[in-house]
Amino acid sequence: MSATFTIRLISASATYSLRNEVLRPGRPATECKFPGDDSKGTFHLGIFKNDIIIGVASFMKNSNPFFEPISQFQLRGMAVLSKHKGLGIGSLLLKEGESKIKQENQDPFLWFNARVTAIDFYKKHGYESFGNKFEVPGVCEHIVMFKHFKSKKKLEV
Numbered sequence: 261m262s263a264t265f266t267i268r269l270i271s272a273s274a275t276y277s278l279r280n281e282v283l284r285p286g287r288p289a290t291e292c293k294f295p296g297d298d299s300k301g302t303f304h305l306g307i308f309k310n311d312i313i314i315g316v317a318s319f320m321k322n323s324n325p326f327f328e329p330i331s332q333f334q335l336r337g338m339a340v341l342s343k344h345k346g347l348g349i350g351s352l353l354l355k356e357g358e359s360k361i362k363q364e365n366q367d368p369f370l371w372f373n374a375r376v377t378a379i380d381f382y383k384k385h386g387y388e389s390f391g392n393k394f395e396v397p398g399v400c401e402h403i404v405m406f407k408h409f410k411s412k413k414k415l416e417v
């Protein structure tokens with residue numbers, strides 16, 4: 261039987277164990293709760309294989325002062341379980357989040373602090389880097405990346 265992948269909106273707390281395993285292995289679980297997780301405008305996506313969660317991504321309504329677009333979202337906690345990496349799961353999650361942001365916002369924009377090890381993944385999805393690399397203490401080197409979208413939201417008259 262072939263696997264079925266489904267993407268669903270999930271709660272912040274449903275992301276924590278996967279964030280912990282992929283992004284903060286061996287670190288306290290408390291590090292996996294991010295500021296903004298429960299804020300208005302934040303949404304979390306989970307991708308499931310036969311009803312088991314294998315990847316997560318969070319999109320937070322958060323503006324970066326270096327950018328001007330009105331509807332800025334920050335991507336956080338993008339994580340795919342290692343045994344499912346390289347199968348297109350991360351791409352599905354990213355595209356679903358992008359699609360939701362484009363449908364629901366005027367002047368949509370997505371930015372994030374990318375791990376340098378994932379820069380090429382994001383470049384394949386049309387993201388550009390901004391500024392210099394910087395160290396996130398205890399994690400690894402990062403760089404800001406971004407993409408400015410055309411809105412799919414109908415103008416309200």
Ligand SMILES: CC(C)(COP(=O)(O)OP(=O)(O)OC[C@H]1O[C@@H](n2cnc3c(N)ncnc32)[C@H](O)[C@@H]1OP(=O)(O)O)[C@@H](O)C(=O)NCCC(=O)NCCS
Pocket residue numbers: 282283338339340341344345346347348349350351352373374375377378379380381384
């Ligand atoms: C980075 C990550 C989210 C990508 O998810 P994924 O499901 O493995 O990626 P996909 O299979 O959708 O890959 C899409 C393309 O990007 C490439 N790619 C994926 N991860 C890459 C990486 N780290 N470096 C370079 N290329 C990468 C794939 O080879 C694929 O290329 P192709 O289209 O030419 O075949 C996932 O590997 C992961 O969770 N990594 C560990 C945590 C992490 O680094 N998260 C990002 C924090 S900013």
